[in-house]
Amino acid sequence: MPPRLRTIRVAREEDFRSQIGEKGHYFDLVDFSRVRAFEVEANTSTHSFKEKLAKEFGIPVQSQCLWLWARRHNKTYRPSRRLSSQEEKLSVGRLCEADLDLFLEVLHPCPVPNLASGKDSLLFLKLYDREQTQLRYVGSLFVNDSSRASEILPELRTLAGFHANEEIELYEEIKFEPLVMCEAIDLHDTFSHAQIGTGDIICYQKSSKPVNIYRYPYVQSFLNHVHDQKEAHRKIQTLEEEVVVLKCQARHEKEEASMECVQLKHERNNAVRQVGELCDQNRQVILEFSVEDLEQATDHFSNACKVGETEYGRVYKGIIHKTMVVIKLSCSDNLFQREVSILREGRHPNIVTIVGVCSEASALVYEWLPNGNLEDRIICKNNSPPLLWRRRAQVIGEVCCMLLFLHSRKPNALVHGDLRPCNIFIDASHRSKLCHFGMSDLFLEPGTCPPNLTARLPYMDPEFLTTGELTQLSDVYSLGIIILHLLTGMPPLSIAKKVATALERDSLHLLIDKSAGDWPYMQAKQLALIGLSCVEMTREKRPDLLTKVWAIIEPMVTKPPVASWPYFQLAYEGSCAPAHFFCPILKEIMNDPLVAADGFTYEAEAIRHWLDEGNNRSPMTNLALPNQDLIPNRALRASIQEYLQLQRQ
Secondary structure, three states: OOOOEEEEEEEOHHHHHHHOOEOOEOOOOOOHHHOEEEEEEOOOEHHHHHHHHHHHHOOOHHHEEEEEEEEOOOOOEEEEEEOOHHHHOOEHHHHOOOOEEEEEEEOOOOOOOOHHHOOEEEEEEEEEEOOOOEEEEEEEEEEEOOOEHHHHHHHHHHHHOOOOOOOEEEEEEEEOOOOOEEEEOOOOOEOOOOOOOOOOEEEEEEOOOOOOOOOOOOHHHHHHHHHHHHHHHHHHHHHHHHHHHHHHHHHHHHHHHHHHHHHHHHHHHHHHHHHHHHHHHOOOOOEEOOHHHHHHHHOOOOHHHEEEEEOOEEEEEEEEOOEEEEEEEEOOHHHHHHHHHHHOOOOOOOEOOEEEEEHHHOEEEEEOOOOOEHHHHHOOHHHOOOOOHHHHHHHHHHHHHHHHHHHOOOOOOOOOOOOOHHHEEEOOOOOEEEOOOOHHHHHOOOOOOOOOHHHHHHHOOHHHHHHOOOOHHHHHHHHHHHHHHHHHOOOOOOHHHHHHHHHHOOOHHHHOOHHHOOOOHHHHHHHHHHHHHHOOOOHHHOOOHHHHHHHHHHHHHHOOOOOOOOOHHHHHOOOOOOHHHEOOOOOOEOOOEEEOOOOOEEEHHHHHHHHHOOOOEOOOOOOEOOOOOOEEOHHHHHHHHHHHHHHHO
């Protein structure tokens, strides 16, 4: 087994002279990362190590005196005591269990001070030149603890090259962080009374009078200047790190957006192709019924079988071929022909299934939908149970999917034009089914006015009311109102303004329909934002249904998130710390913040645990994470540490 090695770093007065005053280093004595280091085996004797120093530095063994360093309460690192004669007999391994820092004092022929008696102290000296604004190391000095500071003035003048009568001032260098302390020394005090001992640093200068001609007349003012420069440099470094993080985040977001765009284009092309194939393969076989068939099914259209009457026509319930159906007598032959032509285009799970027609009576025969329409379910008509949030989200997804099907029709897209909750029915499997097609075409005929305008108005595209032109974005507007209606349960008139105000005031959670249960806040907020974007007054500002709306709604439908009430920001109530200091998962101030691929910052332990459990979606948005890369947010970490330090002070 090879012998263990120890790293011993040896600082000399030459290191003090070369480092102090260079590259902004003024405080304390030495940076050990820049001094000579020796790798020696643990069983090497101290005497052998001294011989190694003699070869390296050219200092005879008998002229070497090694000092140990000690860290003080003020976070300074100073020589504290010589190695004892007993310690000099030990091996390096017994002298220290780990790496070691030493100060090499060069002994002169004069008698060695008796430090063991406690009567002599080794002080280190720095000279401040206020004219050059420079602080440099000039040497060390042994002093008697009972002597006065004034007694060493002649030696200090000699070291500085001052004339014999030069007035000088002495300061003790105490600490640098967080504030500079460099206190003046009373020349009439003894060193013991001034609590100055081995390892302490004395900075001295010419008398500071007059002071108004120098920028930094005192040692203290100069060190304060150096401290401010270092603080400014740290802030600049923090900002530079923040810029790096933001650039990295922006690059990831750009790559993510590019990948998402490619994926969406691929999905769109596949969807269009599949829709075309389905339309070609699934042309419905529609039965032709006679008037007698309908009369027999409805007991000659008796009031007992009548289930409603709308602007589309009278609606009856009946049984044909032992199957419950809905029979709608269209209000006009024109409307009947238009609706039949649309429903013949093909099947879709979210479009009502047509069973047959009776051309003679302008009647359509539909599948029976036992759970009524969506409007009745929202208002809990006839004491029906309220729709829970998961089902409401599913309805939004189904309506969006159905609109994508209509709008992708080739060569001309289909526009429903009358998208309202009363035209969305719920079947026995609680699936949404859209019906009542063709009325939109009648709106466009000259001299016509939409029937029942009051009920339709909140859902109608404002640009249609002014231009008379129906487009796919007209359906997008109606979808936005339905989303907000399902989210809040409020009447549709002026609902967009109320939701927008609630978002501005962070009070959306007060507006959400409580009968739907604990709707996850992040999902509810996403739906509110989507709904508001859909109901923009001008069509140019409304989002694309596939790339902007369906891209957000689809993950909610395929994997709904867990409910997360109460409102997320309530976790920070009562805390004076900024909200972005808290981890969205732990609800605690972060210690090691990391930026995930969704752009949010989390505590390292929390987000790693989230990913290790197999989660591949964002904890905040529930969207798929493009990757599992985590980037240190050093700028935020520095801000948090600075905040916590101020709190402790």
